[in-house]
Amino acid sequence: MNHERIVGTAVPRKEGREKVTGKARYVDDMLLPDMLYGATVRSQIPRGRIKKITFNPGIAWNEFVIVSAKDIPGKNCIALIGDDQPCLASEFVNHPEEPILLLAHPDRRALRKAVEAVSIEYDPLPAVFTIEESERCSEIVWGADNIFKTYIIDKGDIDGVWSRADYIVEGEYSTGAQEQLYIENNGMIAAFDAQRGITVWGSLQCPYYVHKALMALCSLPVEKVRVVQMETGGAFGGKEEYPSMIAGHAALLAIKSGRPVKIIYDRAEDMAATTKRHPSRTRHRTAVSRDGKILGGEIEFTIDGGAYATLSSVVLSRGAIHAGGPYYWPNVRIRAKAVATNAPPHGAFRGFGAPQSLFAMERHMDRIAQVVGLSPVEIRRRNFLAPGETTATEQIVREPIDLGKLLDRALSLSEYHSKKKRFSIENQAGTTKKGMGIAAFLHGAGFTGSGERYLSSVVGVEGCADGGVRVLVSSTEFGQGTKTVLCQIAAEALGLRYEDVTIAQPDTAEVPNSGPTVASRTVMVVGKLVESAARGIQQTLMLAGMLGDSYSADEFRAACRSHVAAHGELRSWAQYEPPPDVFWDDQAYRGEAYAAYSWAVYVAEIAVDLTTYSVSVNDFVALQEVGRVLHPVLAIGQIVGGVAQGIGFALYEKVIWQQGRMQNSQMTNYIMPTSSDLPPIRVFFEELGNVHGAFGAKGIGELPMDGPAPAILNAVQDALAIGFDSIPLLPEDIFEAITAHSPASDSDVASGVR
Amino acid sequence: MISSLEDRGKCEISLTVNGARKVVLAFPMERLLDVLRQQLGLTGAKEGCGEGECGSCSVLMDGTLVNSCLIPVLQAEGAAIVTIEGLAEGAQLQTLQEAFLECGGAQCGICTPGMILAAFHLLNKNPGPTLEEIKEGLSGNLCRCTGYLQIFEAVARAAQRETTTSS
Numbered sequence: 001m002n003h004e005r006i007v008g009t010a011v012p013r014k015e016g017r018e019k020v021t022g023k024a025r026y027v028d029d030m031l032l033p034d035m036l037y038g039a040t041v042r043s044q045i046p047r048g049r050i051k052k053i054t055f056n057p058g059i060a061w062n063e064f065v066i067v068s069a070k071d072i073p074g075k076n077c078i079a080l081i082g083d084d085q086p087c088l089a090s091e092f093v094n095h096p097e098e099p100i101l102l103l104a105h106p107d108r109r110a111l112r113k114a115v116e117a118v119s120i121e122y123d124p125l126p127a128v129f130t131i132e133e134s135e136r137c138s139e140i141v142w143g144a145d146n147i148f149k150t151y152i153i154d155k156g157d158i159d160g161v162w163s164r165a166d167y168i169v170e171g172e173y174s175t176g177a178q179e180q181l182y183i184e185n186n187g188m189i190a191a192f193d194a195q196r197g198i199t200v201w202g203s204l205q206c207p208y209y210v211h212k213a214l215m216a217l218c219s220l221p222v223e224k225v226r227v228v229q230m231e232t233g234g235a236f237g238g239k240e241e242y243p244s245m246i247a248g249h250a251a252l253l254a255i256k257s258g259r260p261v262k263i264i265y266d267r268a269e270d271m272a273a274t275t276k277r278h279p280s281r282t283r284h285r286t287a288v289s290r291d292g293k294i295l296g297g298e299i300e301f302t303i304d305g306g307a308y309a310t311l312s313s314v315v316l317s318r319g320a321i322h323a324g325g326p327y328y329w330p331n332v333r334i335r336a337k338a339v340a341t342n343a344p345p346h347g348a349f350r351g352f353g354a355p356q357s358l359f360a361m362e363r364h365m366d367r368i369a370q371v372v373g374l375s376p377v378e379i380r381r382r383n384f385l386a387p388g389e390t391t392a393t394e395q396i397v398r399e400p401i402d403l404g405k406l407l408d409r410a411l412s413l414s415e416y417h418s419k420k421k422r423f424s425i426e427n428q429a430g431t432t433k434k435g436m437g438i439a440a441f442l443h444g445a446g447f448t449g450s451g452e453r454y455l456s457s458v459v460g461v462e463g464c465a466d467g468g469v470r471v472l473v474s475s476t477e478f479g480q481g482t483k484t485v486l487c488q489i490a491a492e493a494l495g496l497r498y499e500d501v502t503i504a505q506p507d508t509a510e511v512p513n514s515g516p517t518v519a520s521r522t523v524m525v526v527g528k529l530v531e532s533a534a535r536g537i538q539q540t541l542m543l544a545g546m547l548g549d550s551y552s553a554d555e556f557r558a559a560c561r562s563h564v565a566a567h568g569e570l571r572s573w574a575q576y577e578p579p580p581d582v583f584w585d586d587q588a589y590r591g592e593a594y595a596a597y598s599w600a601v602y603v604a605e606i607a608v609d610l611t612t613y614s615v616s617v618n619d620f621v622a623l624q625e626v627g628r629v630l631h632p633v634l635a636i637g638q639i640v641g642g643v644a645q646g647i648g649f650a651l652y653e654k655v656i657w658q659q660g661r662m663q664n665s666q667m668t669n670y671i672m673p674t675s676s677d678l679p680p681i682r683v684f685f686e687e688l689g690n691v692h693g694a695f696g697a698k699g700i701g702e703l704p705m706d707g708p709a710p711a712i713l714n715a716v717q718d719a720l721a722i723g724f725d726s727i728p729l730l731p732e733d734i735f736e737a738i739t740a741h742s743p744a745s746d747s748d749v750a751s752g753v754r
Numbered sequence: 755m756i757s758s759l760e761d762r763g764k765c766e767i768s769l770t771v772n773g774a775r776k777v778v779l780a781f782p783m784e785r786l787l788d789v790l791r792q793q794l795g796l797t798g799a800k801e802g803c804g805e806g807e808c809g810s811c812s813v814l815m816d817g818t819l820v821n822s823c824l825i826p827v828l829q830a831e832g833a834a835i836v837t838i839e840g841l842a843e844g845a846q847l848q849t850l851q852e853a854f855l856e857c858g859g860a861q862c863g864i865c866t867p868g869m870i871l872a873a874f875h876l877l878n879k880n881p882g883p884t885l886e887e888i889k890e891g892l893s894g895n896l897c898r899c900t901g902y903l904q905i906f907e908a909v910a911r912a913a914q915r916e917t918t919t920s921s
Contacts, residue, residue, distance in 0.1 A: 012855055019863030020851040020870060022798020022838030029797035181898050183802040183810055184864040233800070233864025234898050267803045479862030479899045633858040637904055641861065644901030667807035667896070675892045675902045 074219030142340030156331030165287035184233020197224025237348030275347025282360030296331030319353025362710030437715025444594025445699025467557030520699025527694030536572030628696030642704025772840025809895030
């Protein structure tokens with residue numbers, strides 16, 4: 001199968017040279033003549049009615065351009081799914097940091113004082129800050145019942161299983177908010193003229209999301225909105241939806257002032273005001289047979305969406321579908337719910353709901369193992385999904401995955417059994433307790449259910465005048481290697497050299513809408529379309545008699561050159577068509593949730609230091625089946641980077657909330673892993689291939705975010721014989737648990753047994 | 755729009771940047787980072803946090819690695835500054851830059867200029883660092899994409915190449 005020349009090899013990153021020489025251009029590196037700088041005046045309270053806005057003396061207000069909701073030419077919303085989030089609050093505010101006014105000035109340094117000199121008086125309204133407060137509905141802060149969205153996935157007859165169960169195991173698990181913490185803060189530049197309309201350049205993942213939002217906000221037709229992605233310094237989902245807000249703000253200031261306007265957030269503003277991972281709570285109640293087989297279960301998955309609906313319904317959907325993990329559930333009912341609170345809206349972050357629900361599932365598997373009296377290894381082995389069986393949405397597993405084999409390999413690579421044995425002896429003495437933990441999981445690639453059909457993505461490939469080809473997609477590069485891999489795919493499909501292929505910078509004036517760069521869909525879905533569009537160029541040249549059945553790269557280039565010289569522009573387009581056997585019922589939430597899944601087993605080795613109560617991860621094995629690996633160095637980079645973020649999610653990254661506002665919006669007090677905090681992360685791949693992806697590829701970007709947290713917490717339980725079901729797990733939590741009760745008095749197990 | 759009134763309080767500061775002598779007119783407490791980026795057009799140094807935590811604005815000042823967001827430009831009077839733009843000679847990439855490219859040490863690229871300067875500084879002091887010394891040497895520079903391992907690999911590879919060529 002591996003006769004390809006370019007896919008599967010570590011070609012140089014397309015934009016790598018610019019990045020290592022400092023020449024890569026990010027939005028803050030760009031200047032336009034006569035440019036103003038913009039800043040945002042934000043709500044200081046979680047919820048209330050705006051009574052009065054005062055511009056205090058001491059500021060030369062006549063030098064400032066000031067924009068309020070009244071200046072919005074179109075609809076005052078950030079068009080996304082539900083259109084409920086205003087671009088600028090006009091009468092009510094619903095969360096701290098909600099934008100109210102915009103200021104612009106030629107001198108960047110003048111802005112801070114001016115923002116501080118705007119006083120806003122409010123009539124405060126009662127607010128809610130937690131899932132539980134929102135559920136109680138003592139205060140309705142959104143819609144009729146504080147609920148953005150619910151889903152029910154119902155398979156088999158769950159009500160009939162409880163009487164047959166030998167054990168019923170219950171657990172509740174929770175995860176905290178997590179900041180994406182891309183190192184480049186959000187930023188946008190907008191320029192307006194009446195002829196051409198509005199153009200924005202910025203740090204973003206989804207040019208056509210921004211395009212759609214600006215059309216609605218500025219009341220402009222398609223051709224008068226142009227969105228250009230600049231080099232983007234990390235995103236991880238954090239630049240999926242919020243850039244539409246900043247682009248809107250810059251656009252409003254540009255329209256009012258008639259000058260280009262740049263808005264760059266500083267770190268504190270970026271952390272406090274923009275999206276974070278949804279906090280979650282998952283409740284499991286599982287019926288298990290004496291021999292450790294899952295008979296059925298109820299899973300209740302709830303996420304805190306913050307003050308506006310934004311993407312919460314979609315995050316909820318992915319979290320719900322992944323909530324059963326890689327296991328066979330003959331009967332299951334998953335109830336999922338996204339609720340409103342008065343915090344800034346939570347949003348996309350790598351994994352998109354799955355890291356939350358899979359954390360719960362994988363902690364719960366260890367709890368089930370304990371109750372049944374089996375090892376964490378054995379309980380998983382007895383319940384793994386197998387080809388031919390169905391998932392919670394009744395999707396038949398058609399991929400030839402053997403999870404038992406994957407597990408065995410992960411155990412052997414991590415020396416799981418021998419280390420576990422050794423630690424159980426060594427842990428009897430000393431103040432360092434070591435443990436081993438496993439997580440098995442899956443991650444669906446591409447949009448959920450009918451999502452890809454609705455997106456109907458388009459890509460183009462262009463034969464250029466110099467004989468090379470150029471890929472035209474709106475898929476963005478923000479570190480993952482989009483540009484490199486899509487060029488590899490086109491070169492492979494056409495029999496060209498990697499150097500013969502270039503890729504356009506995403507610019508809505510030039511590239512078609514190939515969908516957003518999210519959901520681990522780029523290589524699998526967009527890559528497949530690039531392959532197909534590339535073949536269109538080849539066919540055109542062959543049909544024109546300019547290219548034979550076999551050809552060299554130079555012959556292709558000559559043919560392409562001649563064709564362009566004779567006939568002008570040579571472009572080939574491909575549009576997504578759903579595979580014929582994919583069925584999805586949006587109402588019943590049943591069917592083929594994803595065209596393909598990636599599968600993984602991760603093993604964490606940890607040590608808890610009982611003098612500092614801190615956990616260190618000493619070794620980490622990440623084994624996954626991701627279809628064909630198209631670029632080994634980039635693929636390893638995705639896994640290691642994702643595991644590092646997962647370790648942060650588990651052990652370091654805690655958002656401190658007070659009245660809906662993030663209190664630690666600095667890198668000094670919101671702690672992400674440094675170079676000294678990470679273990680060796682050992683990455684291994686199985687490659688089974690995939691009929692739906694380019695050259696057998698599946699999604700890879702989000703998968704590594706799902707496994708580390710449960711593997712680490714399972715390892716902590718192994719080390720201490722105390723289970724923790726909430727992350728982040730900080731030293732103070734361990735201190736409290738150890739001093740509060742000894743392991744012997746832990747009644748978790750007993751209470752789970754019928 | 756800049757009037758002479760607005761320039762009041764600024765002073766002339768001379769410094770050497772990437773081998774060339776520069777004289778800038780700046781407020782003494784202006785950040786070296788802003789002077790480099792805005793006045794000298796050297797945008798390779800990035801602002802990630804503005805408080806010396808992330809290291810994206812790292813430059814070399816008289817051979818020492820500093821966070822240019824924490825250096826008032828007055829403090830750089832007479833100093834020799836090296837930024838990422840001063841590292842590659844012409845079209846020839848520096849060994850470290852080459853190694854970062856090969857090993858996957860740069861993903862989104864925003865921390866890369868600072869990270870490469872930190873690595874350059876480390877290798878100047880210690881041409882054959884152990885893995886622990888590499889981790890320590892880069893611990894002032896945050897990277898959210900890579901999980902650092904491919905960066906360590908790049909630094910080790912560059913060190914090895916430099917040792918091979920110099921011996």
